[in-house]
Amino acid sequence: MGESAVELNSVTKKFTSPEGNPVLAVDDMTLHIRDGEFFSFLGPSGCGKTTSLRLIAGFEQPTSGEVVIGGQAMGMTPPFQRPVNTVFQSYALFPHMNVAQNVAFGLEMKRTPKAEIHKRVSEALAMVRLPGMERRYPKQLSGGQQQRIALARALVNRPQVLLLDEPLGALDLKLRKEMQLELKTLQREVGITFVYVTHDQEEALTMSDRIAVMNTGKALQVGSPTEIYERPNRRFVADFIGETNFLPGTLLGCEHKHATIECDELRVVAETDRAPAPGTSVTVAVRPEKIRLHLEPVPNTPNCFAAQIEKVVYVGTDTHFLVRLSDKLTMRIRQQNLLSTPDPTAYFGGQTSVYVVWLPESAQVLVE
Amino acid sequence: MLKAIRERLSLQGLILISPTMFWLIVFLLVPLVLIVVISFGARGIYGNVEYTFNLDNYARLFDKGYASILWDSIWIALMTTVFCLLAGYPLSYYIARTHPVRRSLLMFLVLVPFWTNFLIRIYAWMIILRGEGVLNAVMTALGLMQGPGQWLFEQIQLYTPGAVLISMVYEFFPFMILPLYTSLEKLDPALLEAAADLGARPWRAFLRVTLPLSVPGIIAGSILVFIPAMGMFVVPDLIGGAKTVLVGNLIRNQFLTARDWPFGAAASMVLMLLTLGVTLIYTRTFGFGEELVP
Amino acid sequence: MSERARPGRGLTVYAIIAYTYLYLPIFFLILFSFNTSKFSVKMEGVTLKWYGDLFNDKAIWESTRNTLIVATTSTIVSTVIGTAAAISLQRYNFRGKGFSEATLYIPVIIPEVVMGIALLAFFGQTGFTLGLPTIIIAHIAFSIPFVALTVRARLQGMDRAVEEAAMDLGANEVVTFWRITLPLIMPGVLSGALLAFTLSLDDYIITLFTAGPGSTTLPLRVFSMLKQAVTPKVNALSSLWILVILIVLVASQRLGARKT
Numbered sequence: 001m002g003e004s005a006v007e008l009n010s011v012t013k014k015f016t017s018p019e020g021n022p023v024l025a026v027d028d029m030t031l032h033i034r035d036g037e038f039f040s041f042l043g044p045s046g047c048g049k050t051t052s053l054r055l056i057a058g059f060e061q062p063t064s065g066e067v068v069i070g071g072q073a074m075g076m077t078p079p080f081q082r083p084v085n086t087v088f089q090s091y092a093l094f095p096h097m098n099v100a101q102n103v104a105f106g107l108e109m110k111r112t113p114k115a116e117i118h119k120r121v122s123e124a125l126a127m128v129r130l131p132g133m134e135r136r137y138p139k140q141l142s143g144g145q146q147q148r149i150a151l152a153r154a155l156v157n158r159p160q161v162l163l164l165d166e167p168l169g170a171l172d173l174k175l176r177k178e179m180q181l182e183l184k185t186l187q188r189e190v191g192i193t194f195v196y197v198t199h200d201q202e203e204a205l206t207m208s209d210r211i212a213v214m215n216t217g218k219a220l221q222v223g224s225p226t227e228i229y230e231r232p233n234r235r236f237v238a239d240f241i242g243e244t245n246f247l248p249g250t251l252l253g254c255e256h257k258h259a260t261i262e263c264d265e266l267r268v269v270a271e272t273d274r275a276p277a278p279g280t281s282v283t284v285a286v287r288p289e290k291i292r293l294h295l296e297p298v299p300n301t302p303n304c305f306a307a308q309i310e311k312v313v314y315v316g317t318d319t320h321f322l323v324r325l326s327d328k329l330t331m332r333i334r335q336q337n338l339l340s341t342p343d344p345t346a347y348f349g350g351q352t353s354v355y356v357v358w359l360p361e362s363a364q365v366l367v368e
Numbered sequence: 369m370l371k372a373i374r375e376r377l378s379l380q381g382l383i384l385i386s387p388t389m390f391w392l393i394v395f396l397l398v399p400l401v402l403i404v405v406i407s408f409g410a411r412g413i414y415g416n417v418e419y420t421f422n423l424d425n426y427a428r429l430f431d432k433g434y435a436s437i438l439w440d441s442i443w444i445a446l447m448t449t450v451f452c453l454l455a456g457y458p459l460s461y462y463i464a465r466t467h468p469v470r471r472s473l474l475m476f477l478v479l480v481p482f483w484t485n486f487l488i489r490i491y492a493w494m495i496i497l498r499g500e501g502v503l504n505a506v507m508t509a510l511g512l513m514q515g516p517g518q519w520l521f522e523q524i525q526l527y528t529p530g531a532v533l534i535s536m537v538y539e540f541f542p543f544m545i546l547p548l549y550t551s552l553e554k555l556d557p558a559l560l561e562a563a564a565d566l567g568a569r570p571w572r573a574f575l576r577v578t579l580p581l582s583v584p585g586i587i588a589g590s591i592l593v594f595i596p597a598m599g600m601f602v603v604p605d606l607i608g609g610a611k612t613v614l615v616g617n618l619i620r621n622q623f624l625t626a627r628d629w630p631f632g633a634a635a636s637m638v639l640m641l642l643t644l645g646v647t648l649i650y651t652r653t654f655g656f657g658e659e660l661v662p
Numbered sequence: 663m664s665e666r667a668r669p670g671r672g673l674t675v676y677a678i679i680a681y682t683y684l685y686l687p688i689f690f691l692i693l694f695s696f697n698t699s700k701f702s703v704k705m706e707g708v709t710l711k712w713y714g715d716l717f718n719d720k721a722i723w724e725s726t727r728n729t730l731i732v733a734t735t736s737t738i739v740s741t742v743i744g745t746a747a748a749i750s751l752q753r754y755n756f757r758g759k760g761f762s763e764a765t766l767y768i769p770v771i772i773p774e775v776v777m778g779i780a781l782l783a784f785f786g787q788t789g790f791t792l793g794l795p796t797i798i799i800a801h802i803a804f805s806i807p808f809v810a811l812t813v814r815a816r817l818q819g820m821d822r823a824v825e826e827a828a829m830d831l832g833a834n835e836v837v838t839f840w841r842i843t844l845p846l847i848m849p850g851v852l853s854g855a856l857l858a859f860t861l862s863l864d865d866y867i868i869t870l871f872t873a874g875p876g877s878t879t880l881p882l883r884v885f886s887m888l889k890q891a892v893t894p895k896v897n898a899l900s901s902l903w904i905l906v907i908l909i910v911l912v913a914s915q916r917l918g919a920r921k922t
Contacts (some may be wrong), residue, residue: 381750387743388810392768403783487884489687492687495897598773
């Protein structure tokens, strides 16, 4: 992982809505994507992730700012002159050409000699595990096969960067999971930079080296999957990725990395990198799987609170609980079903009064 | 820099459409403007146009003799539309309700006769409606040529307004059928099932559900028939004989025989305005619906 | 429509009557083209005399030749121009786009007689002699919008991602158009061309006003035959015409089915 494969420097993209209002699809974004990494843009619909990808590909031009690929500023360079290739969401295979002609198209544009085209097409098809499909037409292929042909068509050109726009969206769950692993393996083998767009957080967490979580045109947090998941820097990220409990409160004080917060008369201890001033309104974020249920209070532990169980949902691998700590505070808890038993009350002995415990390291302090 | 791309794109668009615009401006818009100008002119002694400015031609049009021509045209166009609707609706309904596989075949069969030249179709009706034509022969053979039968024949034989109406309806039939069929085919059968479930008998369901929902098709079909029917002159010429003179015939005569171009131009203007008026009312109320494009 | 909601008997009877109304005139037309008797409604005998007369009629051959020249020329020109217009309107924004779109619709809504006389007046006042060229000019004028509408419909249904994919793979705008866009809209272009050809072949009214003395087309010829002495020769001509159209129809259906 050396220099940057792709740089977005203060890139803004403004559109005009049909009613005439300006819309900021991408808002002053600065990002450096490293050479050889699997980088994902993650966010809800309309957050600007696809626009960001199109800015790199050249289908959109920035309103301001600069797109740099492989150290070269792209400026107004049109897509057909950029060293990147795209795998489209709808695959966009040419319906009037067969598989071989589709895959060969990019090489044809570069005036590659016929013999070499032939060789590289076979290699590309072998790489996506669809050898011998040269004569087939796109409409004769299944969704998964079409997707892999689209991939071959892009990769055969050995681009510096491969752009993928939600390529697995149209596949069924099982196929999608298979393809996720295949894509990740392929990326490792081929070694080029992958820039991936998705709204599926599990997908992003599974495949990426780094993720940019986006909303309303901004990259809110950029980091590895563990960083994003365990150390979200704001409420949106904590909420969008996985499930989180949010406890609003007031900061009482900070000591080393531990902060004490008063949430509805409960004293909560959490971890923080920053040191906000006492009296600041903060939110404590705790993920459901980090909380344990106990029947008796645990002595000498911060964050041990009495609670009432309000709901229990059995989901096979886990049991989910909804517990109430006070009039205003409820929390969701997820516990793995380690015992094999048909008795739904086995984990808390049928009692509704319990104690919840979590470690300060498992709780984040979020300041908005 | 961004402006440069947008301008470059606009330029491409302009280049692509310029041949069309050139052709249509020179050979459509300019001639039409010319007609407007001529309509205010006067006929010279040798049949040429004198470019003055007067409203005589328009005044002449609304003179009793010619005003009735205008009225007749509107009336025939209206009657054609009504009969096309009455005759076409049940057929469209029938096709829309048959098995989906057979529907396109049935529609195709409706359209096949209209792929022939329309003069051929008019001639075919001349054969049938002639004094000694097919209709006469059939009715005589069936012994219907007396009393009411005779009277009916005389209403619709060649060279009567009745004959003109029958031929016009035939000519414009597909223009009514297509939008009607499109509209009826889109009807969700679940709606009729819901009506039945709520206690409506078939007739009521038709009146309260099907008919109102097919109104866009009815309107579109009516427009597609009424507008061209107003300008039609070939049918009245061949089938109506000298007795039936409509606006189209009037215009044609002024330009080809009587050589009174200004008068003909004025008549054309009136026809155009009527046409545009109806079109505008339709698009203002309903927009450019897909039903309008067969 | 649900399976159970079949049309009732009454409707079916009506449908049969309606189809009879549609086909009966044509049936008699063709029938009498073989009639030995000139006027009688009764089939006196079967003969091919009238078809023979037709083949020997020089005027008919000349009209046919003229019709084909006009139709072919106007189809080619209007298809090229109309396709360009469709692409322009569908893909680009430019000053005067609204005006262009409105102008394109005029030949579609205007009564044919008005367009005919307007062209007559124009040619007359500008000194164009009436003849085949003026007919062709007129035919191109009314065909362009139909081609443009047809091609545009096809363009609207096209997935633009394939064009972006081509550019992504290194094809510039021109190459993308020739290799990707054009092949994909070709069925629409051919439909438009067929439409233009048919409109030209059939046209009477506008041709009436823009034709010169030596440039009769088939429809004009038929009309004068109808006005003068009507013999079954007209029937024969009509029957042949119907046959040709049917062949063209079936051929284009087959071609269309194979391409898609």
